[in-house]
Amino acid sequence: MTTQPNKSSRPSWAAYLAINSSTGALLGAILLVVMGSELWGPFLPNFMKRDLQTSILVIALYGSFRDLLEAINYFIGGYIAGRFNTRRGLLLFNALPLVGLLILLFGPMVLGPQSWIVFLAIPFVFVWDSLAGPALLTVVGDSLPPEKRAMAFSLQSLFRRVSRMLAYAVNAGLVYFAGIKLGMEAAFGLSFFVVLASLFVQHRFMKTASKDQETIINHPIRVLRGFHPQLKRLLAADIFARLAEGMPRELIILFTVAVFIKALGVEAKTAAAIFAAMLIVSQVTSAITYLPMGAIASQPGFGKRPYIGLTFVFFASFPAVLAGLGLLVLHFSLPYAAVIALMALAFVFAGMREVGEPARKAMIVDLIPPESKTQSIGINWSARCVAVMLAPLVGGAIWIGANWVGYDLATGHDIADPLGPGPLAMLLASSLCGIVGVCYYYARFGK
Numbered sequence: 227m228t229t230q231p232n233k234s235s236r237p238s239w240a241a242y243l244a245i246n247s248s249t250g251a252l253l254g255a256i257l258l259v260v261m262g263s264e265l266w267g268p269f270l271p272n273f274m275k276r277d278l279q280t281s282i283l284v285i286a287l288y289g290s291f292r293d294l295l296e297a298i299n300y301f302i303g304g305y306i307a308g309r310f311n312t313r314r315g316l317l318l319f320n321a322l323p324l325v326g327l328l329i330l331l332f333g334p335m336v337l338g339p340q341s342w343i344v345f346l347a348i349p350f351v352f353v354w355d356s357l358a359g360p361a362l363l364t365v366v367g368d369s370l371p372p373e374k375r376a377m378a379f380s381l382q383s384l385f386r387r388v389s390r391m392l393a394y395a396v397n398a399g400l401v402y403f404a405g406i407k408l409g410m411e412a413a414f415g416l417s418f419f420v421v422l423a424s425l426f427v428q429h430r431f432m433k434t435a436s437k438d439q440e441t442i443i444n445h446p447i448r449v450l451r452g453f454h455p456q457l458k459r460l461l462a463a464d465i466f467a468r469l470a471e472g473m474p475r476e477l478i479i480l481f482t483v484a485v486f487i488k489a490l491g492v493e494a495k496t497a498a499a500i501f502a503a504m505l506i507v508s509q510v511t512s513a514i515t516y517l518p519m520g521a522i523a524s525q526p527g528f529g530k531r532p533y534i535g536l537t538f539v540f541f542a543s544f545p546a547v548l549a550g551l552g553l554l555v556l557h558f559s560l561p562y563a564a565v566i567a568l569m570a571l572a573f574v575f576a577g578m579r580e581v582g583e584p585a586r587k588a589m590i591v592d593l594i595p596p597e598s599k600t601q602s603i604g605i606n607w608s609a610r611c612v613a614v615m616l617a618p619l620v621g622g623a624i625w626i627g628a629n630w631v632g633y634d635l636a637t638g639h640d641i642a643d644p645l646g647p648g649p650l651a652m653l654l655a656s657s658l659c660g661i662v663g664v665c666y667y668y669a670r671f672g673k
Contacts, residue, residue: 286622466663511577542660
């Protein structure tokens with residue numbers, strides 16, 4: 227049964243921001259759970275490379291494994307939340323990361339620095355976004371009228387950005403003062419208590435609990451074929467954008483940290499802290515855009531499509547901009563401040579990648595079949611993850627292959643060199659995939 231909000235009991239600011247008991251509980255959960263994963267998640271590949279002695283291909287495999295699990299989790303998460311109701315599903319999905327965090331925290335202490343410990347923890351630690359994703363959209367769709375949904379998604383996205391900013395700032399401090407290894411271990415422990423707090427928030431305040439009217443999870447291909455034509459086109463364009471994101475995703479930190487070490491002459495821990503600051507720049511950029519974009523996309527009769535297209539443009543441009551500015555600071559002797567400013571500009575492009583995300587989610591909710599909405603959303607996102615799950619491995623292979631071709635192996639040069647031709651080739655290939663997505667989107671939705 228779906229609990230509808232009492233609009234008259236909400237103050238005007240809450241009505242404008244589309245906040246009721248259920249969406250407010252979601253915001254609290256998002257703030258805490260996202261902080262719990264972002265305290266260490268974006269920095270894990272650097273930890274794996276430097277402290278677990280992990281190869282580039284294994285780090286890329288870690289990224290593909292994450293995408294595979296996300297595909298499974300979106301599928302299963304849509305079914306669980308649709309079958310047993312969204313409230314129960316969200317509580318279950320919130321509890322699972324606690325198991326993974328314990329594995330990450332105590333596994334290396336007991337078994338030593340082994341890469342496989344990370345793979346053992348992955349099925350638990352990264353499940354909330356993918357398992358809970360379909361339910362999050364359903365709760366917004368059930369508790370708010372259509373004209374308020376884009377604003378709700380904007381506010382959720384804004385809370386994600388704020389949470390990430392706090393997490394990156396904390397990680398930068400931990401790594402800078404304690405070193406990469408101890409700093410990451412402290413982040414694992416802190417994350418455990420943050421995620422535990424989010425479980426309490428959802429249990430105490432979540433009111434909306436809805437089920438799908440019918441079970442469709444056993445017919446995913448039929449469901450995809452039955453999607454609205456515009457939803458199919460949106461999914462296809464989104465796949466190209468996620469290819470552009472997925473190919474370099476786990477390896478960007480290795481390239482960027484190496485750029486800072488060489489261009490600024492700093493230690494690895496200082497470069498890692500500066501990388502955290504770059505991530506904060508990207509999140510501040512995103513946060514600045516969300517509420518205005520949510521308000522614009524929520525206006526009755528105002529087309530969402532132009533803003534969704536901007537998302538794909540920035541997905542395509544970020545890798546190429548990062549490669550170009552990285553080359554610039556490496557090959558010219560620039561002042562410290564200029565290096566920081568130029569690299570921060572690249573991460574402004576990263577922050578703009580989701581400028582149309584609230585409108586995209588609102589469009590999905592509008593087009594998804596209402597009688598099986600949670601499961602359909604899960605199938606939609608699961609299909610996207612299946613399509614892009616090999617992207618990180620392809621990115622790692624391009625990195626190593628381009629380094630192998632670009633270097634004379636007789637010199638003994640490391641083919642995993644983060645400052646060789648490999649990372650640049652990988653970033654440019656990623657942008658090419660994104661450009662294909664941009665062209666496809668505007669060809670289909672530009673009329």
